[in-house]
Every structure is written in C-alpha cells, then in structure tokens.
Amino acid sequence: MRAAIPVVLLLLAAWFLHAPEGPGLPSQPTPAFDHARLVPSTPRTPMADPRIMEVAGLDMRCNDCHDIFPSAEQPVAPLRQHTDIVLDHGMNDRCLNCHARADRERYELRGDVLIGLDESPRLCASCHGPTFRDWERGIHGRTDGYWSAAHGQPRRLTCIECHDPHSPAYPGLQPLPGPHAWRAPSEAAPAADAGPLDFWLQRTQAAVPPEAHDG
Amino acid sequence: MKAYLTFVWRCVRVSFVGDWRYHAWMLALTVLALLGLNAYCQQLVHGLAVTGMSDQVSWGLYIANFTFLVGMASSAVMLVIPVYIYRNRELHHLVIFAQLLAVAAIVMCLLFVTVDLGRPDRFHHLMLRFNFPISMLSWDVVALNGYLLLNMHICGYLIYCAYRRREPARVFYIPFVFTAIVWAVSIQAVEAFLFVGLGGRPFWNSAIIAPRFMASAFAAGPAFMMLTLAVVDRFTSYPVPRQALLTLRNIVTVALAVNMFLLVAEVFTELYAGTTHAASLRYLLFGLHGHDALVPWIWTAMGRNSLALAWLGMPDSGRRPALLYTACGLLIAGIWIEKGMGLIIPGFIPSPLGEIVEYTPTRNEVLVTLGIWAAGLMIFTILVRITIPVLSGRLTIDTRYHRGRLPQPGKGPVATAARPTTPAIAREESP
Amino acid sequence: MVEPDPSRRSFLRQGVTAVAGLTAFAAALQPLTQLDLDDLPTLEAHLQKHYKEMSPAEMEAALERIRAEVAKRYGLEAHVRDIKPLDGVEFVYALNLSRCVGCRLCVHACVAENNQSRDPEIQYIRVLEMPRGTLDIEQGNHLYDHPTVPDAAHFYMPVQCHQCSNPPCVKVCPVEATWQEPDGLTVIDYDWCIGCRYCEAACPYFARRFNYADPHIQPEDVNPEMAYLSNRPRSQGVMEKCTFCLHRTRQGRMPACLEACPVGARKFGNILDPESEVAWILRTKRVFVLKEDVGTLPRFFYYFDERYPREAGDDLPPPPVDAPHAEPPR
Numbered sequence: 001m002r003a004a005i006p007v008v009l010l011l012l013a014a015w016f017l018h019a020p021e022g023p024g025l026p027s028q029p030t031p032a033f034d035h036a037r038l039v040p041s042t043p044r045t046p047m048a049d050p051r052i053m054e055v056a057g058l059d060m061r062c063n064d065c066h067d068i069f070p071s072a073e074q075p076v077a078p079l080r081q082h083t084d085i086v087l088d089h090g091m092n093d094r095c096l097n098c099h100a101r102a103d104r105e106r107y108e109l110r111g112d113v114l115i116g117l118d119e120s121p122r123l124c125a126s127c128h129g130p131t132f133r134d135w136e137r138g139i140h141g142r143t144d145g146y147w148s149a150a151h152g153q154p155r156r157l158t159c160i161e162c163h164d165p166h167s168p169a170y171p172g173l174q175p176l177p178g179p180h181a182w183r184a185p186s187e188a189a190p191a192a193d194a195g196p197l198d199f200w201l202q203r204t205q206a207a208v209p210p211e212a213h214d215g
Numbered sequence: 216m217k218a219y220l221t222f223v224w225r226c227v228r229v230s231f232v233g234d235w236r237y238h239a240w241m242l243a244l245t246v247l248a249l250l251g252l253n254a255y256c257q258q259l260v261h262g263l264a265v266t267g268m269s270d271q272v273s274w275g276l277y278i279a280n281f282t283f284l285v286g287m288a289s290s291a292v293m294l295v296i297p298v299y300i301y302r303n304r305e306l307h308h309l310v311i312f313a314q315l316l317a318v319a320a321i322v323m324c325l326l327f328v329t330v331d332l333g334r335p336d337r338f339h340h341l342m343l344r345f346n347f348p349i350s351m352l353s354w355d356v357v358a359l360n361g362y363l364l365l366n367m368h369i370c371g372y373l374i375y376c377a378y379r380r381r382e383p384a385r386v387f388y389i390p391f392v393f394t395a396i397v398w399a400v401s402i403q404a405v406e407a408f409l410f411v412g413l414g415g416r417p418f419w420n421s422a423i424i425a426p427r428f429m430a431s432a433f434a435a436g437p438a439f440m441m442l443t444l445a446v447v448d449r450f451t452s453y454p455v456p457r458q459a460l461l462t463l464r465n466i467v468t469v470a471l472a473v474n475m476f477l478l479v480a481e482v483f484t485e486l487y488a489g490t491t492h493a494a495s496l497r498y499l500l501f502g503l504h505g506h507d508a509l510v511p512w513i514w515t516a517m518g519r520n521s522l523a524l525a526w527l528g529m530p531d532s533g534r535r536p537a538l539l540y541t542a543c544g545l546l547i548a549g550i551w552i553e554k555g556m557g558l559i560i561p562g563f564i565p566s567p568l569g570e571i572v573e574y575t576p577t578r579n580e581v582l583v584t585l586g587i588w589a590a591g592l593m594i595f596t597i598l599v600r601i602t603i604p605v606l607s608g609r610l611t612i613d614t615r616y617h618r619g620r621l622p623q624p625g626k627g628p629v630a631t632a633a634r635p636t637t638p639a640i641a642r643e644e645s646p
Numbered sequence: 647m648v649e650p651d652p653s654r655r656s657f658l659r660q661g662v663t664a665v666a667g668l669t670a671f672a673a674a675l676q677p678l679t680q681l682d683l684d685d686l687p688t689l690e691a692h693l694q695k696h697y698k699e700m701s702p703a704e705m706e707a708a709l710e711r712i713r714a715e716v717a718k719r720y721g722l723e724a725h726v727r728d729i730k731p732l733d734g735v736e737f738v739y740a741l742n743l744s745r746c747v748g749c750r751l752c753v754h755a756c757v758a759e760n761n762q763s764r765d766p767e768i769q770y771i772r773v774l775e776m777p778r779g780t781l782d783i784e785q786g787n788h789l790y791d792h793p794t795v796p797d798a799a800h801f802y803m804p805v806q807c808h809q810c811s812n813p814p815c816v817k818v819c820p821v822e823a824t825w826q827e828p829d830g831l832t833v834i835d836y837d838w839c840i841g842c843r844y845c846e847a848a849c850p851y852f853a854r855r856f857n858y859a860d861p862h863i864q865p866e867d868v869n870p871e872m873a874y875l876s877n878r879p880r881s882q883g884v885m886e887k888c889t890f891c892l893h894r895t896r897q898g899r900m901p902a903c904l905e906a907c908p909v910g911a912r913k914f915g916n917i918l919d920p921e922s923e924v925a926w927i928l929r930t931k932r933v934f935v936l937k938e939d940v941g942t943l944p945r946f947f948y949y950f951d952e953r954y955p956r957e958a959g960d961d962l963p964p965p966p967v968d969a970p971h972a973e974p975p976r
Contacts, residue, residue: 002659005663009667012246012250016253016670016673016674017676023577023579025261025265029765030757035754038751038906130952131952134951138913138923143923145905147916150898152899172795172796173749174749175792175794176749177750178788178790178791181269181767181768182269186789197778245670250674253673253676253677261859261860262857262858262883263883264859268858271852274843274847331842332842333839333840333841333884334881336692341840346820346822350818351818352820353820356820409844413848414850416847416848567851568772568783569782569786570852
C-alpha cells in the first residue's frame with residue numbers, strides 16, 4: 001500500500017499534464033441579420049411640394065394633367081392612372097376625401113379649406129383627433145435625437161413620413177433573431193397554460209348552436 | 216510558543232500515520248481533491264461557463280452544497296446544548312467531534328463560495344466596502360467566519376490543553392461555547408434569510424424556509440455525527456457509549472419528523488390555492504411543460520427521508536445498528552437533495568420572466584464539488600486523527616508514545632486487536 | 647505506536663511520497679498555464695478603488711487603462727469618459743404596448759451600442775410575446791420566430807432593467823458594486839464586482855446579465871463611444887445590465903433602443919420636467935408597471951393606447967348603403 005501512494009500520485013500528475021486542452025465550451029453565436037435595419041431612419045419620404053414627375057419624357061406637375069382632364073362628380077370608375085396606389089385606408093375609400101378636387105397640388109379639409117402638401121398633419125387630424133393630440137405632445141411617433149432640448153434639437157416626423165397615406169397600417173416586419181444564449185434553449189417551448197381569456201374564448205367557440213353541426 | 220509549534224508539527228506528522236486502510240482513504244481523498252483543484256483551474260481560465268449555470272439559473276451545485284454544509288456546521292449545537300446546558304454525561308467527551316465537524320464544514324462552505332465567485336481575486340473588496348447590515352450576504356460572511364473562529368478556538372484550546380496535560384480554564388472556552396450555541400442558530404437563520412429576503416423569487420420568499428433549514432440541519436448533522444462515531448467506535452479505542460448514540464438518534468428522529476411536517480405544510484400551502492406562485496414547486500414535484508429533470512430526485516429524497524424516519528422511529532432501532540446507520544445514510548442523502556438542489560434550482564425555474572431553463576451540472580462542476588468534499592473530509596479526518604490520541608492521553612507533551620491497547624487512527628481502516636507485528640509496532644511494544 | 651518511524655528507509659519513502667504529492671499538486675495547476683499574462687489584472691488595476699472613492703486623477707488613470715485595453719484588444723481608439731449625472735434629471739421610460747410589434751430591433755441596437763458579448767450572447771432586452779388577456783409576464787414566449795410580426799393574437803412586451811427606485815439588486819450586493827445614481831440609473835462598477843450573482847438572483851425582471859466567459863466582440867462591432875459606468879468593455883466574471891445608455895442619455899440624447907424602434911413605441915425623458923413627453927404620458931395614459939406587488943417602484947411604465955382592433959379573419963365594416971363608392975383601385 002505504502003509503495004502505491006507515490007505511484008498513484010505520479011500517475012495523476014501525468015494525467016493532468018496530458019489531459020485534453022480544456023472543457024468543451026458551447027458556442028451559439030447570434031444568427032446573422034441585416035445590420036442596416038438597426039440604423040434609425042425615416043421610413044418614407046413624402047411628396048415634395050410641388051411634385052415633379054417624369055411623364056413620357058417630360059417633367060410634369062400634378063395640375064398639368066388634372067387641369068386638362070376633369071374628374072367626374074363622384075368618381076366611380078376604376079382609376080386608369082396611379083394604378084400603383086393601393087388604397088386600404090379603412091372607411092376612407094374616396095380619393096377626393098383628401099385630395100382637393102379643384103387643385104390636385106393641395107389637400108382639402110372640411111369646408112373647402114385647401115392646405116399645402118407640407119401641412120398633411122392637419123388633414124390627418126381632421127379624422128384622427130386623439131392620435132393627432134398625442135403626436136402634438138410628442139408621444140405618437142418616434143422622437144429621435146435628444147430628449148433634452150437644452151442639449152440638442154429633438155427630431156420629429158410628420159404623419160406621412162412614417163405612414164403611407166393610402167395604406168397607413170404598418171406592414172408586418174420580419175423579426176430579428178431571438179435569444180441564443182449558451183445554456184438556454186433557443187427553440188420555442190410548448191405553449192403555456194391557457195390564460196383567463198383563452199379559457200373563455202374556447203368556451204365561446206365551443207358554444208355553437210346545435211343546427212350548425214348539421215351539414 | 217515553542218511548545219505550541221512543536222505540538223502543531225507533531226500533529227502534522229501524526230496525521231500521516233495509520234494503517235493501510237487509513238492511507239487508502241486519505242489517498243482517495245487526495246486524488247479527488249487534486250482532480251477538483253485541476254477542474255477549478257480550468258474554471259479560473261475559462262470562466263464559470265464551464266459550469267452548467269446560465270443567466271436564468273445563476274446558482275447551482277456550488278451554492279446547493281454550500282447551503283447543505285452550513286446546516287451541517289450549525290448542527291454542532293445539537294450536541295453542545297445537551298452537554299453544556301443539560302450536562303449530558305455520555306456525550307461529554309464526544310461533543311468535540313461535532314465542533315471539529317463544524318470547522319471542517321465551514322471550511323468547505325467557504326471553499327464553495329470561493330469557487331462560485333466570478334472574480335475571486337477581488338475578495339478583498341469585501342473588506343473595503345462591506346454592505347453590512349443591508350446585504351444578507353455580508354451577514355453571511357460575518358456569521359460563517361465568526362463561527363469558524365469560535366469553533367477553531369474552542370477545539371484548539373481544549374485539544375492543546377489536553378496535550379499540555381492541564382485543566383482548561385473555563386473562562387477561555389465556556390463563554391465561547393455559549394456564544395457558539397447562539398451563533399450556530401444564527402448562521403442557519405442568516406443562510407435562510409439570504410434566500411427568503413428575495414421578493415422576486417416566490418419559491419424562496421416564504422417564512423417556512425428558515426424553520427425548514429433548522430429542522431433539516433438538525434437531522435442531517437447529528438446523523439453524520441452518528442456515522443462518524445460509529446467509525447470511531449469501530450476503529451479506535453475511544454469510548455463511545457451506546458447511550459450517546461441513542462441520544463443522537465432521538466435528536467435526529469425528532470428533527471426529521473419536524474422537517475417532514477414542514478414539507479407537508481409547504482406543499483399544502485402552495486398547491487391547495489393553485490396560485491401561479493406555485494410554479495416552482497410544481498416544477499420540482501411534477502415537472503412543468505415537459506421539463507422534469509428534478510422530479511425523480513425529489514421523490515427519491517422524500518422516499519429516503521420517510522423510510523429513514525420510519526426506521527429511526529422504530530422502538531428497537533437502538534439495538535439494530537445496521538438499520539440505524541443505513542437510516543442515517545439515507546436521510547443525509549435525502550436532505551442533501553432536498554435542501555441543496557431541491558431548494559436552489561427550483562427557485563430559478565421558472566425565471567422571473569417565465570422562462571424554463573433547466574440546469575445540469577457539468578463534469579467540471581462535479582469534479583470541483585467532489586474535490587471540495589474530499590478536502591473537507593480530509594480536514595475532518597486529520598482533526599479526528601489528532602484529537603483521539605490527544606484526548607486519550609496517548610499524544611501529550613511528555614509522551615512520545617503510549618503503551619497499551621493498540622491505538623488506531625480515526626476514520627478509515629479496520630483495526631483488529633491482534634495485528635501482525637511490524638517494526639514500528641514492535642518498537643512501540645517495547646518499553 | 648503513534649509517531650512516525652524515523653528510520654532511513656521510511657525517511658526515503660516519506661520523501662518520495664512528499665515529492666510525488668507536490669508533483670501531483672503542481673501538475674493539477676497546469677490549466678493556469680493557459681492564462682495570458684497580459685490579460686491578468688495589473689497591480690494598479692487590482693488596487694483600484696471603488697468608483698465613489700476615486701479622485702479625478704485616479705479616474706483618469708482608470709480611463710487611460712481602459713483606453714489602452716481597448717487599443718490592445720480591438721485596435722481601436724476608444725473615447726472613454728466618466729459622465730456625471732445631470733442636475734434636476736430623473737429618467738423615466740414609457741413603452742406603448744399598442745405599438746410594439748415585436749421586431750426586436752431594440753434588442754440588437756442595444757447590443758451594438760453597448761458592446762455586449764456576441765458569443766456567449768448577452769442581450770439586455772427581452773421581448774415577450776404575450777397572449778391577449780393576460781398581464782402575467784410568466785406567460786410570455788421569448789423564442790417566437792414568425793415570418794412577420796406582429797401576430798394578431800398577441801401583444802409584445804420588451805423587458806429590460808427598470809432602474810427601480812427600490813432596487814432589490816442594490817440591497818443585496820455585498821460589496822456595493824451596484825448602486826443607484828441621483829438621476830435614477832442603477833449602475834455597476836465593473837472593476838469592483840466580485841461576481842457572486844446575488845443581484846441576478848434578486849432581480850424580479852431578469853434584467854441582469856453575468857459574463858460566464860470572456861466576452862467576444864469582433865473589432866468592427868465595437869462602439870468606441872464609451873463611458874466608465876455603461877458600455878466600456880467588461881471582463882469575465884462580472885455583472886452587467888442596461889443603463890439606459892447613460893453615455894448618451896446623460897448628454898441629452900435618446901437611448902439606442904428608442905431610436906431603433908420603427909414604430910415609435912418607446913418614450914424616454916426627464917420626469918422632473920413637467921413638459922416632457924414622459925410626464926405627459928404618466929399624467930394622461932393608463933400606465934402600469936410590472937410586478938408591482940414586489941415593491942420595486944420601477945421607472946419603466948407600460949401602457950395600452952388606441953389601436954385599431956384587428957383580429958385574424960376580421961373584415962372591415964361595410965360602407966354606408968346610400969353612397970355608392972369606387973372600387974378600391976388595384
């Protein structure tokens with residue numbers, strides 16, 4: 001026994017010196033994504049005032065056409081021009097609700113008041129009052145730059161610099177990668193227990209009248 | 216002073232002496248301790264990423280063992296109280312082993328905390344800016360180190376006086392013993408309050424944690440003492456009266472019964488109302504959303520504790536040592552699971568944001584843990600190895616050896632009354 | 647026999663055993679040879695005082711050390727400063743849950759701004775996909791991965807450090823490595839933290855992160871505009887967390903997460919200024935905080951706002967019958 005002690009200790013020393021380089025550490029880097037998305041930017045660029053378009057090789061303004069081609073009293077036919085516009089503004093489905101009939105380089109408020117293209121928030125405000133109130137206070141929409149006016153000028157955007165006025169609902173975004181920590185799972189877990197709302201919604205769906213089951 | 220240094224040197228030399236089983240035991244512990252040291256060096260280099268801990272489960276095996284061992288350390292009070300307050304005769308010369316266990320256990324606790332730190336090189340920051348009395352960890356530092364010093368003083372003084380063959384002066388150890396009684400309870404309380412004080416962890420933020428700590432500690436500690444005394448009784452000539460073991464058995468049985476009742480109380484409180492705060496307990500007992508790593512552990516722990524209680528509670532358990540010691544082993548394992556992994560890990564699952572991230576200790580972590588246990592057992596073995604000859608009068612300032620019944624080293628090898636004669640023994644036998 | 651045998655043979659045996667033991671001990675320390683001596687803290691760094699006790703000269707020395715470390719490690723010239731809080735400022739953050747779409751741009755903008763480790767990955771912000779009808783954040787799904795967000799049956803709730811006014815993390819730190827500054831931010835002195843992770847256990851919002859390994863960032867991803875208490879490089883073994891980008895906000899700028907948000911869901915400012923955006927939100931919107939029962943008094947408020955309710959499969963209401971209307975041009 002006593003002779004075995006130094007032998008065992010020396011074997012242990014040899015094992016330490018020849019043991020593999022270290023414990024295998026996991027590695028789970030974040031999946032790649034487009035880092036350009038992180039740069040704060042203005043989502044849209046509104047029309048300039050006046051807007052110059054190139055039509056058949058010529059620089060034209062809106063009224064150059066619309067002064068010549070009058071619109072019907074109540075335009076009902078499908079548009080043959082501006083077919084790139086997708087109009088999905090809820091109940092607001094008439095172009096002339098916003099665009100002035102008499103002057104296409106102006107917007108029209110109630111009472112035939114015409115406003116310039118750079119005053120679009122007043123137009124939006126004529127229907128979206130609470131949102132406009134919040135926007136005026138700075139809490140609708142993002143305030144970039146500075147929270148302290150003493151240090152710098154905060155940057156605020158107008159309505160149409162974020163929202164497409166014809167289809168104002170924000171489009172869906174592709175989410176950036178979720179957490180990929182080393183020892184935590186990065187795949188979604190099974191669904192949680194039904195909360196109070198799910199509990200009652202399921203009962204609502206289950207309570208279908210008997211005749212609906214036939215046919 | 217010179218006598219003291221000589222005493223220390225002689226103790227060091229005595230701790231290397233023993234028969235082959237003692238050496239085998241110490242060699243095994245040395246190997247484990249060195250493996251643990253090697254694994255800890257890996258951890259120092261690569262960081263705590265070599266453990267299985269994560270941001271969600273940020274305390275694991277190290278703190279689980281730390282919690283269990285604080286209980287073991289404080290359980291010395293369960294022998295000190297009968298001896299020093301109620302003047303129990305049978306336990307009188309055995310209480311020192313409990314205090315030695317406290318020393319070894321506290322050293323293990325301090326080691327476990329050190330290996331759990333991310334920056335152990337900044338330990339000195341604790342002395343420069345100490346968030347006492349607000350942070351419970353600062354109380355823990357004071358409590359553990361104070362308890363270590365108390366027990367080191369008491370044991371060291373009593374053993375050194377026995378070595379010097381003089382009567383210990385009561386003023387140098389009685390006040391410390393009584394302080395240690397209160398201090399032992401307070402280290403358990405502080406340890407419990409570490410967890411209880413966290414409002415964001417409903418599994419821990421419960422008043423029952425502190426009483427459960429006490430009850431489980433006072434079951435596991437004396438059980439460990441019973442096993443130690445069984446080894447001392449079997450392998451040395453140090454007297455271990457049977458009544459002492461029965462007293463310990465009674466203490467363990469009562470403490471274990473209280474522990475089981477507190478468990479029932481906790482389970483009822485959490486599960487009857489069915490609140491969301493019970494998620495951690497559900498995870499522990501039944502698993503949550505398919506995650507059930509701890510379920511087999513906790514049920515076997517509860518099974519072990521119940522079986523141990525049944526066996527200990529039998530009227531004739533005192534006459535059946537095999538039953539008694541098996542029950543002790545079972546309940547130590549059961550309480551280790553219940554108080555260690557069964558308390559720490561469920562506190563983190565689900566995370567405060569509802570995430571379920573399970574925890575499995577890595578090989579490195581297990582090696583470090585075993586290494587610290589081996590180091591602690593080595594310390595305890597050496598302390599007992601020194602204490603028994605000194606208290607038996609065989610190792611004193613004016614004796615080099617003592618004839619008589621063959622003295623044996625503590626904890627480890629079997630000694631037979633008739634040993635084959637070796638040159639050393641022959642020299643001893645000659646006057 | 648109690649004492650060891652002093653014969654020569656036994657002395658040799660004991661000597662051999664002792665040498666073998668010391669050899670095994672030294673060999674056990676072998677992994678430490680992998681430590682790069684340059685990466686170990688210098689004596690000056692080791693003896694550095696707590697942030698609150700450093701004189702301006704000592705702080706400048708510490709900043710110089712950080713600049714040197716960044717230059718050595720990433721080859722960059724870092725602009726590291728110690729930025730003090732502004733007077734008369736207490737920050738509050740508000741988040742409009744009707745707007746958040748769960749795109750996680752805030753999460754990754756924060757990572758880019760604050761020099762967080764990419765591998766192992768550290769992210770201060772967690773976006774929870776919450777089912778409708780509950781505010782129990784433990785019901786949230788962290789790992790959603792739809793092709794597009796928002797998903798109609800859920801709302802999205804980003805969670806980060808709330809810089810609580812009654813912070814449990816500050817209470818439990820044994821070395822006072824984390825504390826609350828006068829402007830409300832809970833900060834960490836990364837050179838003081840001992841890595842015990844008690845604060846991580848104490849936080850009810852999963853806001854704190856620990857460096858389990860050496861942080862890894864590619865040099866091209868490092869943001870050189872740093873501050874001592876926020877986004878300067880951290881080391882293995884210390885805690886970190888969101889600081890409301892104090893290197894930006896203490897100079898009047900907006901935090902990175904706010905500027906990255908494409909829908910303007912985040913609002914930030916000085917609550918002591920009655921004209922600020924956040925003051926208006928707290929006065930007029932139906933704000934609430936998470937886990938109010940824990941008593942942390944967070945300064946991060948959530949609220950729901952007007953939102954055009956859309957449910958999967960819903961049709962828009964039909965137009966009034968008296969007015970014929972044009973087909974929507976396609």
